[in-house]
Every structure is written in C-alpha cells, then in structure tokens.
Amino acid sequence: MKPVAPRVAIYAGSFDPFTLGHEDIVRRGAALFDRLVIAIGINPDKQPLFSAAERQEIMGDIFADLPNVQIAGFTGLTVDFARSIGASVMLRGVRTVSDIETEFTMALANHILAPDLETVFLMASERFSHISSTLIKQIATMGRDASREQLLKFIPERVVTPLLEKVQRERAEGMGDRGQ
Template identity: 75%
Template sequence: MKRIAVYAGTFDPVTLGHEDIAIRGAALFDEMVIGIGINPDKQPLFAPEERQELMQEIFRETSNVTVKCFTGLTVDFARSVGANVMVRGVRTVSDIDTEFTMALANHTIAPDLETVFLMAAESYSHISSTLIKQIAFMGQGKSAEQLRKFVPEPVMAPLLDKVRNSG
C-alpha cells in the first residue's frame, strides 16, 4: 500500500520552516501532497494560484511532492488524494495545544486518517508567515537580506513585489 501524506496550510507566504517540514515529510512517505487551503475568513497576501506556483517551484526537483489547492475540510482533501496521513509542523508549546485539538477533531471526523507531528528545526521554530509579512512591510520592501533568512529564494521577488505594490 502506497503511503500518501498531506501537508496542508495556507502558506501565505511559504517559509523556510514550511519547506523544511515538507522535505522531511516527503522523506518519510511515498508521496507528499502539499495542500494549499483556501480560507474565506483570511485575507491572504498571495492568491491561491500564486502560492501553488511558488510551492511547485520550490519542490520542482522533489519527485514525490505535488501541490494542490483546496477548499473545505482538510480531512476531505486528504481523502480525495488517497492520503492516510496528515503531516503537521509544530514550532512552539502553544502550537502543540492548537495542533492537538485539531488532530483530535480530525480523528473524530476521519478515524482512518492519522496525524503525524514533525517538530520544527530549531533554526526555523520562530518563523511564521505573519512574522515574514511584518518584516517585509515594516522594512518597506528594502528587507531582502533579512527575508533571505526566512523564506525560500523563489519567494523573495514575488514577496518584495507585493510589498512595493501594496501602497
């Protein structure tokens, strides 16, 4: 039986921490499907298609990683791609509380799906998409060197373009 995992999130923008979790997850499973969730309650910086293109660029040389957008429940998306595992990254103790609650709810809805937690690498445990946006916007788009420490190279130019064109 093929071991297919889903790593879902909004990834707005994708960070080095997201990339690290996806690469490590891809090493554990036959196939890793990155699911870019479309949450109507959020106002994303990047459109879903833009996030998908960035992710595809980042993982173009990782043969067992595919990237898809989805709406609705993550468990439904996981089932639609034939996954039996959902991978979640955990950075902090507060993440553990939130992720544990979500994993319990997901297990209640879909007992056939397992959740696997991967601890963030120490060098990425402080990175969040919110932090990246703050650095980019407060640095007035002049923060390329700072941003390189937080986001994959393919994200740099599009992120700086978004910041420059936002005003």
C-alpha cells in the same frame, strides 16, 4: 503477497507566504512518505497576500527536485480533501509549546471526523522554530527597509522577489489613496 499501498500524506496550510520552516517540513516529510501533497487551504473569507495559484506556482518551483511532492489547492475540511486524494496521514509541523496545544486539539477533532487518518507531527528544526508567515508579512510590510538579505533568513529565495513586489505595490496603492 498483497501489494503495499503507497504511503500518501497531506501537509495542509495557508502558506501565505511560504517560509523556510515550511520547506524544512516538506523536505523531511517527502523522505518519509511515498507521496506528499502540499494542500493549500483556500478560505474565501480571508484576503491572502498571494493567490492560491501564485502559492502553487512558487511551491512547484521550490520542490521541482522532489518528484513525490505535489501541490494542490482545496476548500472545505482538510480531512475531506485528504480522503479525496487517498491520503492516510496528515503531516503537521510544530514550532512551539503553544503550537502543540492547538495542533493537539485539531488532531483530536480530525480523528473524530476521520478515524482512518493519522496525524504525524514533525518538530520544527531549531533554526526555523521562530518563523511564521505572520512574522514574514510584518517584516516585509512594516520594516522600512526590508531587504532581500534580511528576508532570505526566513523565506526561500523563490519567494523574496514576489513578496517584495507585492509589498511595494501595496505601499504605492496606499500612498495613492491618501493623496485623494
């Protein structure tokens, strides 16, 4: 009898910052696959709030209880990285109808580039379907009094302190620039 190859999936994104919706997809995906690699896409043309190393450390702490979850950074095409780690599945989370259009287009392109990779969609749990990293950044940076309690409704506790520290640092640096 031929041994069955482990089912390896990749869940790729910028995760800047990492949200409760992301965590939900990872935990559900970890139950479906033998190994799930959270792949942090690094785009040199973008200025993320958190460095790739910071995101990797935060997610490592969040998923310390899941031995089949690994975190890695990558540059280039996701399909190339997926192949390099032996993944056969690209896991994607879908929140809204507009996500479905975007994800469908991406899945078709990925299938042309890598016909051996399947895309599996998980619908966001309804309590997380409205959460996006962009929304979190807006709440944290634009909200006058973004509090720990408010942010805990959207992001894991492990993300709150570093996010608030970054926002406070940016505000302080911005005020220093205005005074010159």
